Structures are given as structure tokens and as C-alpha cells.
Amino acid sequence: MYETQSDLLKALSHSTRLAILDILRDGEQCVCHMEATLGLRQAYISQQLMTLKQAGLLGSRRDGLNLYYRVIKPDVFNILDALRSVSGVTSKPPRHKHAKTNCACPKCSSKTDRVTLQMSLGEGSQ
Amino acid sequence: MYETQSDLLKALSHSTRLAILDILRDGEQCVCHMEATLGLRQAYISQQLMTLKQAGLLGSRRDGLNLYYRVIKPDVFNILDALRSVSGVTSKPPRHKHAKTNCACPKCSSKTDRVTLQMSLGEGSQ
DNA sequence: ATACTATATTCAGAATATTGAATATAGGTG
DNA sequence: CACCTATATTCAATATTCTGAATATAGTAT
Numbered sequence: 460m461y462e463t464q465s466d467l468l469k470a471l472s473h474s475t476r477l478a479i480l481d482i483l484r485d486g487e488q489c490v491c492h493m494e495a496t497l498g499l500r501q502a503y504i505s506q507q508l509m510t511l512k513q514a515g516l517l518g519s520r521r522d523g524l525n526l527y528y529r530v531i532k533p534d535v536f537n538i539l540d541a542l543r544s545v546s547g548v549t550s551k552p553p554r555h556k557h558a559k560t561n562c563a564c565p566k567c568s569s570k571t572d573r574v575t576l577q578m579s580l581g582e583g584s585q
Numbered sequence: 586m587y588e589t590q591s592d593l594l595k596a597l598s599h600s601t602r603l604a605i606l607d608i609l610r611d612g613e614q615c616v617c618h619m620e621a622t623l624g625l626r627q628a629y630i631s632q633q634l635m636t637l638k639q640a641g642l643l644g645s646r647r648d649g650l651n652l653y654y655r656v657i658k659p660d661v662f663n664i665l666d667a668l669r670s671v672s673g674v675t676s677k678p679p680r681h682k683h684a685k686t687n688c689a690c691p692k693c694s695s696k697t698d699r700v701t702l703q704m705s706l707g708e709g710s711q
Numbered sequence: 712a713t714a715c716t717a718t719a720t721t722c723a724g725a726a727t728a729t730t731g732a733a734t735a736t737a738g739g740t741g
Numbered sequence: 742c743a744c745c746t747a748t749a750t751t752c753a754a755t756a757t758t759c760t761g762a763a764t765a766t767a768g769t770a771t
Binding site for chain 2: 745748749
């Protein structure tokens with residue numbers, strides 16, 4: 460009877476997975492972004508992403524080589540916000556920019572010369 | 586950084602512990618009440634109570650032989666309510682009467698002749 | 712096809728959680 | 742004190758989760 464609920468909680472009960480969800484608060488992000496932001500190995504992040512996906516919390520979208528993950532049950536943030544409050548965490552969750560088509564994370568933008576393209580495009584339209 | 590939060594979630598990620606917290610929604614209850622309500626062995630319930638207590642969620646009060654547990658961080662119910670919503674649980678959490686001094690649970694009241702006392706006292710004052 | 716990049720999967724050992732059984736403790740009563 | 746009741750603790754076996762290492766896959770470019 461409480462199995463469904465405890466299963467969901469188990470998916471959330473992991474510091475890396477909580478961090479991932481906070482990264483996804485403002486919208487989809489690619490794996491490389493999380494890799495750069497969290498400073499963790501790609502395979503490890505992918506594992507945690509799979510756990511969250513199997514729990515029904517995440518969806519993904521491919522764009523070329525990049526896979527963008529997003530939260531498909533936004534109400535999960537209600538859980539996380541309440542959790543913060545009970546845990547006595549006062550700081551706000553970190554804000555992240557919505558990922559661009561060509562992932563805006565430091566790693567992605569510094570590896571290729573896309574950075575030039577990005578800069579010339581600016582932040583305006585599209 | 587997310588350790589505190591995931592530790593709290595781990596304490597919650599258990600179907601019996603979720604059931605216990607729901608029993609405590611309306612106030613303190615003795616262990617025997619939970620034993621009767623959940624149909625689980627006393628030692629097992631006590632173990633789960635210890636887990637919740639160590640997580641800082643429960644407090645207890647002794648009255649004679651009975652120990653009454655209560656939730657000391659009521660905000661935890663915000664987490665549980667949000668959890669229900671995300672899990673797609675539509676039913677309301679079960680409501681329990683606030684435990685009387687001489688525990689009102691079936692087990693307690695049927696074992697001794699206190700049941701007579703209880704009935705003669707009625708539900709009114711005190 | 713080959714090579715490269717981003718991401719996923721598999722496997723295994725270590726760490727941790729679950730749970731039953733037995734037993735201990737603490738308060739109450741006579 | 743002896744004995745009963747309510748609750749807690751300890752221990753051990755099992756199950757689950759965590760995590761790193763190695764490897765696989767899928768898309769892109771040449």
C-alpha cells in the first residue's frame with residue numbers, strides 16, 4: 460500500500476540524484492552539463508539518471524549527440540522544497556540557465572569552437 | 586551538501602515507516618496502538634520507530650507502561666502530502682483518534698477490564 | 712568505413728538496509 | 742521481592758544499494 464510511495468522516495472534518497480534534480484529545476488539540461496556542474500564521471504551520472512528515469516521522474520530528448528533530460532513530474536519539486544524546509548536548509552536551490560541547443564555548459568562550450576558561434580549569436584532571439 | 590536531505594529521505598523511504606507517520610498525523614499514539622493497527626510484531630515496529638527517532642522526526646513520552654510517540658517536525662507531513670500527489674495516490678491518509686491516557690487501540694482496550702472504565706467515562710470531557 | 716564524441720550498460724565487490732529471532736530493560740502490581 | 746506488561750536492543754542472515762571499472766552503443770563527421 461505504501462510501496463509506491465517508498466519506491467519513489469528511494470529514487471530520491473541519494474545526494475547526487477537530488478543535485479541532478481536541482482540542476483533540472485529550470486528546464487532540460489544535457490548530460491555533459493551535469494558532468495561539468497557536478498564534477499562527477501559521466502558513467503556515474505548516467506547511472507543516476509537511469510534511476511530517476513525508471514522512477515518515472517525524468518524524460519529525455521536527443522539533439523544530435525547530446526541527450527537532454529527534463530523532469531516530467533514537476534510536482535517532485537514540491538517534495539524537494541518541503542524536504543529542504545524540514546532539513547533546515549535555508550539556501551535557495553541553485554539556478555541554472557535553460558540549456559541552449561548547443562549545450563551552454565562550460566565543458567561543451569570550451570571543447571569546440573562553438574563557443575565563438577554562441578558568442579556571436581548572443582543571448583537574444585531563438 | 587545534499588547529505589542531510591538524502592539522510593532524511595532514507596529514513597522516510599520505507600513503507601512501514603510511512604504507515605507509522607500517517608498513524609501519527611493526528612497526534613501521539615502508543616506502540617501497542619501501532620502494533621494493533623499495522624498487524625506487525627512489536628519488536629519490528631520498535632525498530633522502525635527508532636529509525637524515525639534517530640532521524641529527528643519523532644519524540645516520545647512515557648505514561649506508565651505505555652510510550653507515546655509523536656512527530657516533532659510536523660512539516661514532514663508536507664513532504665508526505667507532496668509525495669502522495671506525485672505518486673498518484675488519491676486517497677486521503679487514514680485518520681486516527683488522538684490516543685487517550687489508557688491507549689484506545691483495540692489491543693489495549695480488550696486485554697484488561699479498562700474497556701469498562703473507558704466506556705463508562707464516555708468520550709466527553711478530559 | 713573509420714574515427715570521434717556523448718551517453719548507456721554490464722559486472723563485481725563493498726557498503727548498507729531489512730528483517731526475524733532471541734533477549735534485555737523498565738515500569739507496574741502485589 | 743517476584744512477576745507481568747510494554748517496549749527496546751542485539752545479533753545474524755539475507756537482500757539491496759552504491760560505486761568504480763570496463764565496455765558498449767548511437768550519432769556525427771571525414
